[in-house]
Amino acid sequence: MKIVILLGAPGSGKGTVAARLTAGDAALRHVSSGDLLRDAVRRRTSAGVEAEGYMKSGALVPDKIIAQMVGDLIAGLDAGETVLLDGFPRNTDQAATLDVTLAGCGGEISAVVQLEVPDEVIVERIAGRRSCPKCGAGYHVSFLPPKQEGVCDACGAELVTRKDDNPETVKNRLAVYREQTFPLVAFYGARDLVRKVDGLGYPDEVAERVRKVLP
Numbered sequence: 001m002k003i004v005i006l007l008g009a010p011g012s013g014k015g016t017v018a019a020r021l022t023a024g025d026a027a028l029r030h031v032s033s034g035d036l037l038r039d040a041v042r043r044r045t046s047a048g049v050e051a052e053g054y055m056k057s058g059a060l061v062p063d064k065i066i067a068q069m070v071g072d073l074i075a076g077l078d079a080g081e082t083v084l085l086d087g088f089p090r091n092t093d094q095a096a097t098l099d100v101t102l103a104g105c106g107g108e109i110s111a112v113v114q115l116e117v118p119d120e121v122i123v124e125r126i127a128g129r130r131s132c133p134k135c136g137a138g139y140h141v142s143f144l145p146p147k148q149e150g151v152c153d154a155c156g157a158e159l160v161t162r163k164d165d166n167p168e169t170v171k172n173r174l175a176v177y178r179e180q181t182f183p184l185v186a187f188y189g190a191r192d193l194v195r196k197v198d199g200l201g202y203p204d205e206v207a208e209r210v211r212k213v214l215p
C-alpha cells in the first residue's frame with residue numbers, strides 16, 4: 001500500500017484536490033480524518049461524542065481517537081491501493097503512530113504533498129465553503145458554486161456551512177496548524193518526501209500540479 005499525505009492549512013484545498021484526483025481513478029482512495037470524525041459525530045459514537053467539543057473549538061482531538069480510526073481503516077484496505085491521506089497525521093506523535101501502522105501492514109509513505117496557500121486566501125476560501133452533509137461534495141459560494149444555490153449538484157441535498165468554519169474557530173485552527181502540524185514539513189523533509197505545490201489557481205490546475213509530483 002502506498003500512502004500520499006496531503007499536508008496543508010485548513011482550507012488550503014486538500015479535500016478539493018483529493019476529490020479531483022480520485023474521480024475516475026479506482027486505484028486511488030481518499031481518506032479524510034476530518035470526514036471520519038464528522039461522521040462519528042453525526043452517528044453519536046463514543047469517539048464522536050468525545051471529539052465534538054475539540055472540533056468546535058478548532059483544537060486537535062486527542063491522538064488516540066483519530067489514530068485508532070485511521071489505523072483501523074488503513075488496516076482494512078487492500079495492499080495494492082494508493083491512499084490520499086488528508087488531515088492525518090497532524091503532529092509528530094501521529095506521524096510516529098502512522099509509521100507503526102504501516103510497518104504492520106507493509107505500507108509505505110511515497111510522498112508528502114505540501115499545499116501552499118497564503119492566510120488571506122485561506123480565510124476567504126473557508127468563509128465561502130459549503131458542504132454536502134449527504135455525499136460529502138464540497139463547494140464555494142463564489143469560486144465553486146453549485147448549479148442551484150444551496151443544493152448539491154451530485155445528490156440534491158441541501159448544502160450546509162461547517163460548524164467549525166466561523167471566524168473565531170478558523171483563527172484557532174490556523175494557529176494549531178502552525179504550531180502542531182507545520183513541523184511535519186521538517187519531519188518528512190528529513191526523509192526527502194516533501195513535494196511543495198502552489199495551491200493558488202483553479203482547482204483543476206492545482207490538482208494537475210499535485211498529480212505531476214506524485215510518484
Ligand code: AP5
Pocket residue numbers: 008009010011012013014015016017033034035037054055056058059060061062063066086087088089090094125126128129130138139140141143144164173199200201202203204206
Ligand atoms: P479537517 O476536516 O481535516 O479540516 P482542515 O484540515 O481544517 O481542512 P479543511 O477541511 O478545512 O480544508 P481543506 O484543505 O480540505 O480545503 P477544501 O478543499 O475544503 O479537520 C476538522 C477538525 O477535525 C480539526 O480542526 C480537528 O479538530 C479535527 N481533526 C481532523 N483530523 C485530525 C487529526 N489528524 N488529529 C486531531 N484532530 C483532527 O477547500 C476549502 C474551500 O476552498 C472550499 O469551499 C473549496 O471549494 C475552496 N477551494 C478549494 N480549492 C480552491 C481553489 N484552488 N480555488 C478556489 N477555491 C478553492
